[in-house]
Amino acid sequence: KAGVTQTPRYLIKTRGQQVTLSCSPISGHRSVSWYQQTPGQGLQFLFEYFSETQRNKGNFPGRFSGRQFSNSRSEMNVSTLELGDSALYLCASSPGLNQPQHFGDGTRLSIL
């Protein structure tokens, strides 16, 4: 079974730009969560989607948004990028609520 796939692996952007990250969950997994990982803040929850609906959202500004498609694939978008958005963005999928999550390798976003 293929694991969680995140694209791209690396991304370099400049302040003010916007970016879209993609996540393909494990086949059959309907829940997709996104996390931001930084050395200072650790793993912080961004949002979680289930069957195309956002069920929960973390404490991030509205510049961070996401969506999930009917095939469970998910995208997250960050607009008006700031230097502090530089981080590893992780996607995790699970079969359902409170089930163990399977993580992708992440997208490393660097803002110049």
Added chain:
Amino acid sequence: AQKVTQAQTEISVVEKEDVTLDCVYETRDTTYYLFWYKQPPSRELVFLIRRNSFDEQNEISGRYSWNFQKSTSSFNFTITASQVVDSAVYFCALSDSSTGGFKTIFGAGTRLFVKA
């Protein structure tokens, strides 16, 4: 409030030593789930174990064991006879609905170095 505290930032041991990673959680919910994940260097997080709040039975899996104590809100993880391959960052996580809708909160992680 929903919170996970891993007070140990880094631990360094010599191979074959036993090591315990501490995890203390806070939640108002009576129904919640606790997890441990492992993140080897430059690798993705890997699920290790899940416990629900109604199951306080300790668990042993090979060299790994977990001690869940609701009375102290702790879910500690012990590695027996550690090996170099155990070197990784270990995360404890809590999933509950105290914020409205279940979401998972991770602790800051404990970086474990196992020296040969």
